[in-house]
Amino acid sequence: MKKFLLLAASVLTFISCEKDNKTGNLHLSGDIKGLGQGKLYIQKIQDTALVILDSIEFKGNSKFDTYVNIDEPEVLYLFLDRGQTNSIDNNMAFFAEPGEMNITTKLKEFYAAAKVTGSKNQELWEEFKQMNSRFTNENLEIMEKRLYNEMNFNPKTQDSINEAYNRLLTRKYRYVANFAVTHADHEIAPFLALTEIADINIAFLDTISKKMSPKIKKSKYGKMLDEHIENRKKEN
Structure with a gap:
């Protein structure tokens, strides 16, 4: 029994040390x-x-x-x-x-x-999400109008809805691009460019890339952004 308790204690000590040694x-x-x-x-x-x-x-x-x-x-x-x-x-x-x-x-x-807490990139991401939620809410309102119009179709209303959506998309894309340029010294800049506006006019992506600091250009997302820009240019 004593040997068993000693063995159990040894196992528990090993598990504890393994956890503490991460x-x-x-x-x-x-x-x-x-x-x-x-x-x-x-x-x-x-x-x-x-x-x-x-x-x-x-x-x-x-x-x-x-x-x-x-x-x-x-x-x-x-x-x-x-x-x-x-x-x-x-x-x-x-x-x-x-x-x-x-x-x-x-x-x-x-x-x-x-x-x-503890990450500047996370702080910036949260700031971005707060503004982006407004675009999301506006988009939901437009979708609701579009669904209603499909049930009671009116061509003029449809044109108006499409114009509203295009204006919203333009506003969002410009906001994301400006946010990325403003914070081009953080990894959040190329990350947002890739995840939010990858299909924006190539000139905006070029501007973001040129504003990035050398450190960010060498980062994971910085390299991915430049690779994406290069591929976009090859397609055109």
């Missing part, structure tokens, strides 16, 4: 309030596929603390496996940066209630 240039801590059990996966996109950087198991404690290694600032993804509880609100993207980052959220509002 290394990486990103120290990620947080709290998923209301979570009793489940598993959290930290993922990144690599070669068009999601790969797992780390996984954290929860057993009665909603807080987590881990280390992962990232080459540079980039978007990472959290996936929460709730076990027996099904929910569509299980995914969260955040702009990670080497250093200290903290994420707090709630089990019932995993994405909506999330607060992320």
